[in-house]
Amino acid sequence: MTTSSISIRPAVESDLSEIVRMLADDPLGSQRERSVDPLPNSYYAAFEAIQQDSNNELVVAEAKDGGIIAVLQLTFTPYITHQGGWRATIEAVRVDSQYRGSGLGRDLLTWAICRAQNHGCHLVQLTTDKERPKALKFYESLGFMASHEGMKLKLSEWPRNVT
Amino acid sequence: MTTSSISIRPAVESDLSEIVRMLADDPLGSQRERSVDPLPNSYYAAFEAIQQDSNNELVVAEAKDGGIIAVLQLTFTPYITHQGGWRATIEAVRVDSQYRGSGLGRDLLTWAICRAQNHGCHLVQLTTDKERPKALKFYESLGFMASHEGMKLKLSEWPRNVT
Numbered sequence: 001m002t003t004s005s006i007s008i009r010p011a012v013e014s015d016l017s018e019i020v021r022m023l024a025d026d027p028l029g030s031q032r033e034r035s036v037d038p039l040p041n042s043y044y045a046a047f048e049a050i051q052q053d054s055n056n057e058l059v060v061a062e063a064k065d066g067g068i069i070a071v072l073q074l075t076f077t078p079y080i081t082h083q084g085g086w087r088a089t090i091e092a093v094r095v096d097s098q099y100r101g102s103g104l105g106r107d108l109l110t111w112a113i114c115r116a117q118n119h120g121c122h123l124v125q126l127t128t129d130k131e132r133p134k135a136l137k138f139y140e141s142l143g144f145m146a147s148h149e150g151m152k153l154k155l156s157e158w159p160r161n162v163t
Numbered sequence: 164m165t166t167s168s169i170s171i172r173p174a175v176e177s178d179l180s181e182i183v184r185m186l187a188d189d190p191l192g193s194q195r196e197r198s199v200d201p202l203p204n205s206y207y208a209a210f211e212a213i214q215q216d217s218n219n220e221l222v223v224a225e226a227k228d229g230g231i232i233a234v235l236q237l238t239f240t241p242y243i244t245h246q247g248g249w250r251a252t253i254e255a256v257r258v259d260s261q262y263r264g265s266g267l268g269r270d271l272l273t274w275a276i277c278r279a280q281n282h283g284c285h286l287v288q289l290t291t292d293k294e295r296p297k298a299l300k301f302y303e304s305l306g307f308m309a310s311h312e313g314m315k316l317k318l319s320e321w322p323r324n325v326t
Contacts, residue, residue: 081196149293
């Protein structure tokens, strides 16, 4: 798909350092990523696992000059609920800081929603950190409803966090 | 795993009608499931897709008499974020109405969290409908934090729901 001069395509391994750079360029991401050269092997292992799984797609947006300017991951999951309906989960959305507010995020999400629809999903879901109020408004403008609580349990702290 | 007289095991196809019965026995589930005999084929297709996917596990709790009394689905997903960390997603949790408040839900969730830990996940996540305040408290007691908004977009309404 091409949005004016931008193309959206599956990520390849050589995109990985640019993807991690974008993930780390953010107040939350900077605390948990390691955008160093060479990248930690764990990033390559995860990339390979995503490639091997037909229900996972890592997608990038590429500028006219070939630079990687946005990323997201799409996961398709079959569930028994909703009469055996498939869902798509969108995660790890990041737009290069220079392109925020340009409409690129909207184009990328719209692409992902269409992809989910073509895959036969009845629902697209995502969670967004409550510390990102702008992101919440953005997803609401695309039609998402914050009908659920998004709950996380860090296994490094478990079972100390059980009450 | 056995919790007193209850065993937790992977679901088999012959459990499906009991699983759907439990999913439908709930104010939200009754609106979206079809617990009829024979079950709609879409349930069997979803069961088969789950079985074929090594990153998806449908798990049931079985009482001593062989009855199916709880269900959940566990999905393992590799992500680039968190330095290439795997996550486990828990969905479609349901405990038979006769066993609610018995501690069975807690045993089943604890089993799933241990399973995620053994699988090398750094995080377990789930979303819970804001119309289920008791469920929120239950998950918090297990160590989950409602740090995120859980956003859903119904594709049957899209793009009419775009603003």
